[in-house]
Amino acid sequence: MSGAPIGIFDSGVGGLSVWRQIVHCLPAESTHYVADQAHVPYGNRSAVEIQEYCLAIAEHLVSEGCKAIVVACNTASAVALEPLRQRFPQLPILGLEPAVKPAVQLTRSGVVGVMATPATFQGQLYRATVGRTASAVTVVEQVCIGLADLVEQGDLEGPHCDAALQRFLAPMLAAGADTIVLGCTHYPFVIEAIRRLVGPSMAVLDPAPAVAKHLADVLRQGALLAKSSAVAEHRFFTSADPEAFDRAVARLVGAQCSSEALIWRPGPLLRLASAPV
């Protein structure tokens, strides 16, 4: 079991920002990464739809023998983490939520900005975290419609991306935020552009390193860590175009891969031996 892969998924390429931290922190671990690009973005879909997609992806990862699952998507975690844990009680399943607590500890101005999708802000997980940890600060919630799509399209710099970011950042800057939480796993891929636009005095938080560290702890406690001598193997799956996904993986995290296609049928998610005709 300890030699089994870790399953990681997202609506698209965003979860690769978590994948790269996991691979960095746990170099002996193999991974299976699923990008549900047939349905990206998840952020403005209904909870029922997102849960259906997440359960099908998790079925796939479990059928591939994964020993743990990381829901590398704040939106999916917000609505599907509990249903996933109920369906697969035998597996450690980790989710992501916006890093509000560290931001509250860090802020000096008492104003924290959070960038996320509508579904994440509506989720109980986020609301409970804000209620529990952020009562003493002002939290400016910024819905970033279209930002995940820019990252999917590889539009990570230049005037178009800057204009969108400026629109999203303006209300947080106007409110006096000195700390910004990236509450969507797509956004770390534009962190350099964000830093350039907000200047060096703003803290911009990407939760991925903390998630990788938490995963390491969970695997250690469950005696699930791969042997340190193991040679890691990384496999990538997409529910859309495998060639476009291969290019995105190379561009975003520098990994060369030959991804495998997954196709949706009513009910299960099927793995294709060859590309769909």
Ligand code: DGL
């Ligand atoms: N990467 C996803 C997240 O962390 C969201 C992108 C989407 O809307 O699909 O929330």
